[in-house]
Amino acid sequence: MGILDGLLGNASEIDVAKIQDEFAPILGETETIIQAYKVIRDMFVFTSARLILVDKQGLTGKKVEYHSIPYKAITHFKVETAGHFDLDAELKIYISGEEQVVSKELKKDSALSIQKALASGMFG
Numbered sequence: 001m002g003i004l005d006g007l008l009g010n011a012s013e014i015d016v017a018k019i020q021d022e023f024a025p026i027l028g029e030t031e032t033i034i035q036a037y038k039v040i041r042d043m044f045v046f047t048s049a050r051l052i053l054v055d056k057q058g059l060t061g062k063k064v065e066y067h068s069i070p071y072k073a074i075t076h077f078k079v080e081t082a083g084h085f086d087l088d089a090e091l092k093i094y095i096s097g098e099e100q101v102v103s104k105e106l107k108k109d110s111a112l113s114i115q116k117a118l119a120s121g122m123f124g
Helices: 003-007 016-026 108-121
Strands: 033-039 042-047 050-057 063-068 074-081 088-095 102-107
Touching: 016 033, 016 042, 033 108, 042 108, 050 108, 074 108, 088 108, 102 108
Parallel strands: none
Antiparallel strands: 033 042, 042 050, 050 063, 074 088, 088 102
16 A cells, blocks of 8 residues: 555555554553554554554644553444445444544545454454
C-alpha cells in the first residue's frame, strides 16, 4: 500500500522495527510489538498484551493521544459496512466497564486486516 492508500484511509502495515524505538518508553519489560497499521497519521499497534490506538492531533501532529486497551478488557468488537458500493467501514471495540464504545472509521479493506489482528490478540 502506498501514499495514496494512506490518504484514502486504507491501513498500511508498518515494519515493527521502524517503530520499536518510538514505543520502547511505553512498553512493559516483557511486552513486544506484534503488528502495527497506519491510517493517515493514526496507528493501530498490536502488542503481546494490548492494543494501542495512536491518535495524532492538530496540524503538526505533535499532540498525540495513546489509548491503551488490554486484550482481556475487550469484551467484543464488530465491523459495520454499508454495502457493496460504499467502501467505508466502522470498527467498534467494546471495553469491559466502559459505557463509551471505541469507534474508528476505516476503509472496508483495512477493516478486515485490523479485525484479524485484533482477533489474534484476543484469542491467541
